[in-house]
Amino acid sequence: MNTTIAAGLLLVLLGLAYHLGWSKSRALVTSDGQRVHSRPHYHGALVALWTLIPALLVLAIWAFFSPGVTHWFTVSQLPADVVASLDQLGLNAQLQRIRDIASGFGVTGEIQPFEQAAGNNLGRFQLLSFLIMIGAAAGLGILGLTFARKRISPRLRARNEVERAISLALIACSAVAILTTLGIVASLVTEAFRFFTFVSPADFFFGTVWAPKFSSTGAGDAGQYGLLPLLTGTLMISAIAMLVAVPIGLMTAIYLSQYAHRSVRAVVKPIVEILAGIPTIVYGFFALVTVGPFLRNLGDAIGLSISATSALTAGLVMGVMIIPFISSLSDDILNQVPRTLRDGAYGLGATQSETIRNVLLPAALPGIVGAFLLAVSRAIGETMIVVLAAGNAPILRGNPLEPVSTITVSIVNQLTGDTDFTGPQSLVAFALGLTLFVMTLCLNIVALYIVRRFREQYE
Amino acid sequence: MTDQSYSAPADAVARRAAVRAGLKRRHLGERIFRVSGIVAIVLALGFVAMLFTDVLRKGIPAFTQANITLDVTFDPEVIKVDPAPVRTEGQSDAEYRAARLGWERQVAMLNWNRIIEASLRAAVPEGFEIDSRQILTIPETDARHRVREIFVNDPSVLGQTRTVTLLASANTDNWAKGNINRDLGDAQQQLSAPARTLIDAFEQEGIITQGFAWSLFTNVDSRSSPAAAGLLGALMGSLWMMLIVVVLAVPIGVGSAIYLEEFAPKSRFTDLIEVNINNLAAVPSIVFGLLGAAVFINWFHLPLSAPLAGGLVLTLMTLPTIIIATRAALRGVSPALRQGALGMGASRTQMVFHHVLPVTFPSILTATIIGVAQALGETAPLLLIGMNAFVAAVPATPVEQATALPVQIFLWQANENRNFFEARTSAAIMVLLAFMITLNAIAIFLRSRLEKRA
Numbered sequence: 055m056n057t058t059i060a061a062g063l064l065l066v067l068l069g070l071a072y073h074l075g076w077s078k079s080r081a082l083v084t085s086d087g088q089r090v091h092s093r094p095h096y097h098g099a100l101v102a103l104w105t106l107i108p109a110l111l112v113l114a115i116w117a118f119f120s121p122g123v124t125h126w127f128t129v130s131q132l133p134a135d136v137v138a139s140l141d142q143l144g145l146n147a148q149l150q151r152i153r154d155i156a157s158g159f160g161v162t163g164e165i166q167p168f169e170q171a172a173g174n175n176l177g178r179f180q181l182l183s184f185l186i187m188i189g190a191a192a193g194l195g196i197l198g199l200t201f202a203r204k205r206i207s208p209r210l211r212a213r214n215e216v217e218r219a220i221s222l223a224l225i226a227c228s229a230v231a232i233l234t235t236l237g238i239v240a241s242l243v244t245e246a247f248r249f250f251t252f253v254s255p256a257d258f259f260f261g262t263v264w265a266p267k268f269s270s271t272g273a274g275d276a277g278q279y280g281l282l283p284l285l286t287g288t289l290m291i292s293a294i295a296m297l298v299a300v301p302i303g304l305m306t307a308i309y310l311s312q313y314a315h316r317s318v319r320a321v322v323k324p325i326v327e328i329l330a331g332i333p334t335i336v337y338g339f340f341a342l343v344t345v346g347p348f349l350r351n352l353g354d355a356i357g358l359s360i361s362a363t364s365a366l367t368a369g370l371v372m373g374v375m376i377i378p379f380i381s382s383l384s385d386d387i388l389n390q391v392p393r394t395l396r397d398g399a400y401g402l403g404a405t406q407s408e409t410i411r412n413v414l415l416p417a418a419l420p421g422i423v424g425a426f427l428l429a430v431s432r433a434i435g436e437t438m439i440v441v442l443a444a445g446n447a448p449i450l451r452g453n454p455l456e457p458v459s460t461i462t463v464s465i466v467n468q469l470t471g472d473t474d475f476t477g478p479q480s481l482v483a484f485a486l487g488l489t490l491f492v493m494t495l496c497l498n499i500v501a502l503y504i505v506r507r508f509r510e511q512y513e
Numbered sequence: 514m515t516d517q518s519y520s521a522p523a524d525a526v527a528r529r530a531a532v533r534a535g536l537k538r539r540h541l542g543e544r545i546f547r548v549s550g551i552v553a554i555v556l557a558l559g560f561v562a563m564l565f566t567d568v569l570r571k572g573i574p575a576f577t578q579a580n581i582t583l584d585v586t587f588d589p590e591v592i593k594v595d596p597a598p599v600r601t602e603g604q605s606d607a608e609y610r611a612a613r614l615g616w617e618r619q620v621a622m623l624n625w626n627r628i629i630e631a632s633l634r635a636a637v638p639e640g641f642e643i644d645s646r647q648i649l650t651i652p653e654t655d656a657r658h659r660v661r662e663i664f665v666n667d668p669s670v671l672g673q674t675r676t677v678t679l680l681a682s683a684n685t686d687n688w689a690k691g692n693i694n695r696d697l698g699d700a701q702q703q704l705s706a707p708a709r710t711l712i713d714a715f716e717q718e719g720i721i722t723q724g725f726a727w728s729l730f731t732n733v734d735s736r737s738s739p740a741a742a743g744l745l746g747a748l749m750g751s752l753w754m755m756l757i758v759v760v761l762a763v764p765i766g767v768g769s770a771i772y773l774e775e776f777a778p779k780s781r782f783t784d785l786i787e788v789n790i791n792n793l794a795a796v797p798s799i800v801f802g803l804l805g806a807a808v809f810i811n812w813f814h815l816p817l818s819a820p821l822a823g824g825l826v827l828t829l830m831t832l833p834t835i836i837i838a839t840r841a842a843l844r845g846v847s848p849a850l851r852q853g854a855l856g857m858g859a860s861r862t863q864m865v866f867h868h869v870l871p872v873t874f875p876s877i878l879t880a881t882i883i884g885v886a887q888a889l890g891e892t893a894p895l896l897l898i899g900m901n902a903f904v905a906a907v908p909a910t911p912v913e914q915a916t917a918l919p920v921q922i923f924l925w926q927a928n929e930n931r932n933f934f935e936a937r938t939s940a941a942i943m944v945l946l947a948f949m950i951t952l953n954a955i956a957i958f959l960r961s962r963l964e965k966r967a
Contacts, residue, residue: 160605217862221776227768228777231790231836234829238800241807302553309550326557331949332564333890335919336942339926343935344567374560381557405539407546428795435797437893442926462799462893469803469897475811483897487803491796498795502788 056184063188064109064195068102071199075101078206092212100212103219104202109195116187127179128152131172152176242491245475245484252478253279258485264448264459266468266479279482281489283450287458291369291440292433294454298373299429303380304422310381311388312410323385330378338442341371346443358455363445365454372439376429383428387421387505388414390512421508427501431494437462461486568946572939578726578740579681579689581652581715583632585660586674591627594619597668620665625657629679636720643707650708651715653680655738680728681721683739683933685712689721692932729940733905734921739930744941749907750820750900750915751889751948757824757911758831758888763881765828766835773836774843775865794833801830802894810898817899821911826898827888834887838880842873875963882956886949892919918945 076098082090128149129137140148151161155173165173206212250258261280306326310319346362349370353360360366391414399409415422445457448464469483598612629652630645637643656679663677664670684703687693689712699706715721732743773790777783805826809815815822846869854864895901900920908915916924922941928934 154607158606160607162607162611213860217860220862221772224768224772224776227765228772228786230765230829231769231793231832232786234804234832235789235793237808238796238804241804242800245807302556305550305553306557309547309554313547313550322554322558325561326554328561329557329564331886331890331953333892333919333945333949335890335892335922336564336568336946339922339938339942340564340567342926343571374564377557377560405543407543408539410546431795432797435799437797437799438923441893442923462797465799465803466893466896469806475807484803484807487800491800494795494797494800495792498792499788502791 060113060188060191063192064106064113067105067109067192067195067199071105071195071202072098072102074199074203075099075206078203079212082206082208090208091210092214096212096216097206097210099216101199101202101206103216104198105195108198109191112187112191112194116191120183120187123183124176124180125149128172128176131175133168136168156180238491242484242488245481246488248475249478249481249485252481258482262450264464266482277479279478279485281461281486283448284459284461284464284486285489286450286452287365287444287448288434288460288462290365290452290454290458291372291444291460292430294366294369295372295376295433296426296430298370299376299380300426302373303377303429304384306377306381307384307388308410311385312406312414323382326381327378329374330382332375334375334436334438335442337371337375338438338440341367341439341443345371353455360455361445361457363443363457365444365456365458368440368444369454371443372433372436375436375439376433379429379432380425383425384418384422387418387425387508390421390509391417392512418508420504420511424501424503424505424508427497427504431497431501434497435462435490435494437466441466461490465490568939568942571936572941572943574690574692575936575940576726576729577723578728579686579721580724581633581656581679581681581721583629583636583677583679583720584674585628585632585663585677586635587664587670587672588628588631589672591631592620592623592664592671594623617665620661623661625661628660629656636715636718637711638714641707641711641714643711647705647708648711650682650704651685651712653682653738653740655680655735655741678724680738680740681712683930685721686740687932688712689716689723692936726940729937729944733907734903734916734924735905736903739928739933739937742925742937744918744921744944746904746907747916747918747921747941748944750823750904751918753820753908753911753915754824754827754917755885755889757821758828758885759881761825761828762831762835762884763877766832766881766884767839767877769832770836770839770843771865771870774840775861775869790833790836794837798830798891799893799897801826802897804829805894805898816912816914818902818904818914818916819912820908820915820917822898823895823900823915823917824911826894827891830891830894831884831888834884835877835880838884839873839877842876842880843869845876846872875960878963879956879960882952882959886952886956889952890919890945890949892917892923895920896923918948 076094079090079092079094079097083094129145131152132148136148137145151169152172153176154161155165155169156177158177161169258279259281261278262282263278263280264283265278267277306322310323314322342363346364346367349360349364349367350362395413395417396409399413404412440460440463444460444463446459446463446467447457448459451458465483465486468486469480475481475484595616598609598616600609604612626645626649630648633648633651637648659679660677663675681689685708688695688704688709693703702709704712712721728741729743730748731745732741733746734744735742773783773786777786805822809822809825810817815825850868850872851864854868855861859867895917900916901924902914902916903924904914904916906914918941922938922945925934925938925941928938
């Protein structure tokens, strides 16, 4: 209710400010016939800005402080002995009663005289503080309005000032991306360091056993947090995924860009790219209920024991997910290789496949390696497929037919629904996240550097 | 010269033979290469086809559901309760609500299962023996709430008989659809033998019918009544998050793209921002979840499991996509347009906002929709900010507890009632994919429309 009133008032004020600035500027033009530096709507916008910013500041301050002040006021209205006799829960219930009396909703049961008094006072206080806030916001806004309107003259560079405000806003937008990165790095590093106060980095990075205990088993025994079983699981699944995705993705790209008729390409390429748009949870479900049982039955048929949830299941499905990633990146890169190289090879009598294998691919190799590294970084960071289909068995082993666990799976297991970051059980998620972030960051930087160099080479 | 020309024919024949032999091999190599390309494409297309047929095959049956149509008699013998409270003069809101809640509690204490059992028994064929525990496994456990709601909303039905359509239980649904092997022994069946026979009889009489599963869209998630579990809460949670993403990511993303492409001086610092944004686009989504857990939940104390926190995390994830696409679009605008605007005396800001930006509108719109579609399907970061909590409510505001469509899929696939929830999960996946396909189709459609006009 109150916010609607405040927002409505602000809008009215803004409209008024814009109109006043605009009309004054307009009057300048018509009355004096002078050359005015800026067009009327810039004057309007400038006055509106001068109105908006002070008013917004007041609203922001009010939004920040009012809950605390109201709480303090309500408590101060209660008799001291009542407050002293209540614990935290009781106090909250008491405050809620007072608020209900103040809002006119009423409460059940008998209303104590002090409650009625406090409720009435609170109601008055809320109304008064709201009126003061609205008054202050409107007053400051009007002050800004009159000041800005006074400044309007033919020589006022209103356009430059408005443009300056716009460019400040744009810079603030760009800062968000930087702040995100800083936020990621800061939160990962600080929480990971807190984790390393429980478990030494050597035990974490070189430990071969992953066995975190629940925090309920007591503080004495926190369990073991060895990264290696998770790392091997991650790398194994990524390797299987790349074994699936690279041949299929690369051959798809080659065929579509070199052999296929334009109409075939126009149909096939978007269909393959559908694979990239499917949410990973869908792949995970597909792996869990279809691919896993299929592989297990296949293993039974040929006398191999394959677990339904295993590195192989997760890797295969992740490979499918990565196919479009490899194929569209390789497609771009193959198209960037200059035609002259290809024509030269044809001129020497090479067949199409010989040209591709001996001329095109070597020329495109750096770019393809870059695409490969980007795909690896995506495979390492993939979460939902492995959560559902890798089997969650954090044991150090080399058999891809058995269940494994990965870094991302362990992050999900250690952190879901847990928000008191006090023990190593939840903090380890940040150490794992930091490991993951550093790994993918290195891969990305190298890959982007290679791809960039490759582009410049042929430009 | 003459020597060579004499020996030439023999040489040439040999060389030609060698070349021919080589050609055969080379053409074979060519064919193998070409076929392997086709094989790769067939495999890739096969995966798409397999994935979709699998989801459709499993999910379509879940869009129909077994319903039980019964004549329910609101028997005054069972429903012994005071008349509903009427608001009196001078009663405060709180007092009236307390009285009303007290009455509803009284109503809830009644044994509604007796009403349902009685109406089921009325439909049972003459002489058929079934005990009350067994007969009550046929309707879903939420049936008593449905019947109670009818009474609460209109107490005048007391003593009357109404025809009510109730959901059949998940086990009934499985049996009726043949989702469970009918030849299994009693020990492996979820339903008792009399209940199974009765279901078949009800089906023949038309008491149990298969109808469209509206509950999937009108209900929230439910643990106690699996057949009544729906997606409404998850849909609303996802919608709130999409709204936050659109409202925040689009202006911020477009603004920062404009600054970087049009205003920023080419310096080491802007180079750094560029590298930073490219890297941000490739950071695993789960790391954004960690950021959300540490910053939004732990520092700013945003409510756990709320669409607000989820929307903010997804906004940060979507930003790089929108920034990169908008920059590419801005870069593609012809220099003639810029120079024309500048030449006519426009300022840089005017040139960008009046001339360049309108031209790039279709591309920005497409990028936005694709980014939003991506965010819609994202699961992992939401798990880390507690959106995997079981929430059986429709979030009315973005600070209330909620879940999201992909997280609902994650929760349902883990349900123990596999026979029933495998289909429900696939149906939820179909709903999610339908949303994404619609979004992408809108993007393609708008793009072609707008580009034609431009």
